[in-house]
Amino acid sequence: MSTMSNLSRDLVEMILSRLPITSLREVRSTCKRWNDLIKDPKFIKKHYGQEAKEILMIMIYDSRACLMSLNLHGNHKDLVDPYIKQIGKLDQVKIINVFHCNGFLLCVTKNNSRVMVLVWNPYLGQTKWIQLRNDYHILDSFAMGFDSNNNNHKILRFSYSFNQKYEIYNFQSNSWRVLDIINNWSIYRGDVTLKGNTYFIAKEKLKVEEFLICFDFTSERFGPFLPLSFHPRPEDYVLLSAVREDKLAVLFKKHDAYEMEIWITTQIEPNTVSWSSFLKFDVRFLNESFLFPYASFFVEENKKVALIYAIDRASGTNQKAYIVGENGYYREVALRDSKCWILMCSYVPRSVQIE
Numbered sequence: 001m002s003t004m005s006n007l008s009r010d011l012v013e014m015i016l017s018r019l020p021i022t023s024l025r026e027v028r029s030t031c032k033r034w035n036d037l038i039k040d041p042k043f044i045k046k047h048y049g050q051e052a053k054e055i056l057m058i059m060i061y062d063s064r065a066c067l068m069s070l071n072l073h074g075n076h077k078d079l080v081d082p083y084i085k086q087i088g089k090l091d092q093v094k095i096i097n098v099f100h101c102n103g104f105l106l107c108v109t110k111n112n113s114r115v116m117v118l119v120w121n122p123y124l125g126q127t128k129w130i131q132l133r134n135d136y137h138i139l140d141s142f143a144m145g146f147d148s149n150n151n152n153h154k155i156l157r158f159s160y161s162f163n164q165k166y167e168i169y170n171f172q173s174n175s176w177r178v179l180d181i182i183n184n185w186s187i188y189r190g191d192v193t194l195k196g197n198t199y200f201i202a203k204e205k206l207k208v209e210e211f212l213i214c215f216d217f218t219s220e221r222f223g224p225f226l227p228l229s230f231h232p233r234p235e236d237y238v239l240l241s242a243v244r245e246d247k248l249a250v251l252f253k254k255h256d257a258y259e260m261e262i263w264i265t266t267q268i269e270p271n272t273v274s275w276s277s278f279l280k281f282d283v284r285f286l287n288e289s290f291l292f293p294y295a296s297f298f299v300e301e302n303k304k305v306a307l308i309y310a311i312d313r314a315s316g317t318n319q320k321a322y323i324v325g326e327n328g329y330y331r332e333v334a335l336r337d338s339k340c341w342i343l344m345c346s347y348v349p350r351s352v353q354i355e
Helices: 009-017 021-027 032-038 043-048
Strands: 055-061 064-071 081-091 094-101 104-111 114-121 126-130 140-146 153-159 167-171 176-181 185-194 197-204 208-215 237-243 247-253 259-267 274-282 290-300 305-312 317-322 330-333 341-347
Touching: 009 032, 009 043, 021 032, 021 208, 055 081, 055 094, 055 290, 094 140, 094 185, 094 341, 104 140, 104 167, 140 185, 140 197, 185 237, 185 247, 197 237, 237 290, 237 341, 247 290, 247 305, 259 290, 274 305, 274 330
Parallel strands: none
Antiparallel strands: 055 064, 055 341, 064 081, 094 104, 104 114, 114 126, 140 153, 153 167, 167 176, 185 197, 197 208, 237 247, 247 259, 259 274, 290 305, 305 317, 317 330
């Protein structure tokens, strides 16, 4: 151990960065110096965050949450092809859905006929079971965020219907309570958590135009309607995605057009948003049967490319992932056994302990 302790920080960092992320829990117990390095935010940012070459994301395979590494750099000048590879798996439970916040994964699980919630930090190898107040309904969904006053994490539970009811779970009190929220609009599509708050696509009753709205986990209230950079209708395709947890990206495609457009926020807060056009591209190369409402996408801002992943309408299975870029650039990404993968969300590690 003395020899290992004498290694330079740069060499130790290089060794640790090449280990599977889910193996770092065992490595942390080796010595205090290695434990401190693995938990150092600078180490995480360099190898897994904004400065990293690869993007981490969560995919579902055979009802298991898998941690995946996405390399979008194998394009244009590089000789290495783009790829997605598995680097970790949550094996012990059957997963229905996954939501990401601040390095935590909120996993909706099913054991026989019983649905429960599991919080998982893959980087630290921690898990925590959370009991629901009442039975799970197929229209129920969840979001996770944290209070800006003390970084206390919370879970929002709601229903995808106009008669929405909202419950919130507080990690510090370890309890649920009902929120007194009445509105005349409905959460309509997806959710992405940024800076501790969750953003949704919603629309008002009896109206067709959609808008962005934020749930603020500090005030435990929804903010005002926030404008999108286009005017979508229910038949159009709108998807949200996080850009390494710093910005929000939105993909838009009219149902009767071949052009897709991606916008990225230049400012994003619960009460305000501004947008910048990121990428426009023709999608005639994609199969017309792809179900875009059930698709996912990721953005590599520096490379000016995006990955799109969708479900085939005819077979109901995932088929191929595409990298798209400027000037008509696109490439297919190799996926192992693509018929069983469901793409869920991006993932950025954190050394935050589960309360």
